[in-house]
Amino acid sequence: MGIILKAENIEKVYGKGELQVRALKPSNIEIEDGVFYAIIGKSGSGKSTLLHILGGLDKPTGGKLYLEGKSVFDLKDSELALLRRRRIGFVFQAYNLLQEHTVMENILMPIYLDGKQPDTEHFEEVIQSLQINEKLSYYPDELSGGERQRVAIARALVSKPAIVLADEPTGNLDETTGNEVLKLIKETAKKFNQTIVLVTHDLDIANQADRIITITDGMISSIEDLQLNSKA
Helix, strand or coil, X not given: CXXXXXXXEEEEEECCHHHCXXXXXXXXXXXXXXXXXXXXXXXXXXXXXXXXXHCCCCCCCEEEEEECCEEHHHCCHHHHHHHHHHHEEEEECCCCCCCCCCHHHHHHHHHHHCCCCCCHHHHHHHHHHCCCCCCCCCCHHHCCHHHHHHHHHHHHHCCCCCEEEEECCCCCXXXXXXXXXXXXXXXXXXXXXXXXXXXXXXXXXXXXXXXXXXXXXXXXXXEEEXXXXXXX
């Protein structure tokens, strides 16, 4: 397995002087291709800050980030936006769907923004895998929470990203629906050979990952390989 994402001494500081908050202390991490990572930690520990920096959504105060060998934050803003759209899929707790657009339009929005034509075969495979093929003409407010999250996952997968970053994707869902969504994330990522980095406060969810990254007070305090443990 190769290294798809590498962070070197990334840190994030907000404010100055007495008001300064070190949301993320200098951290190093390597994300391997095809592996499912869960990031856990207490509220305010820096989980989402780390995820947003790994996804190029937030610039670090210091350090370097490499995606597929390319230095992410040395890119121009327009180049960074293009890289995010083409190589990173995002799934958020709040779904972030456009209410005035149909399910199909929401899913294909990253492709449209890129000025490209969708890969019809891949699109069909994604919506079939997520069981939303009969909801394409619906609007987000006509869907259940679980269905909205499936649409968000489809949108994240349709551009064939190298890595999928998910921030509490089951946080707004009941336990049964959340487990279904997590199962779909795992199955589709495996099917389409994608890496997952998922932030969660739920240890049951984290224990379904291949590796658990624990954040404590803005620092990566441990990385546990559950695959090795299961073989032991």
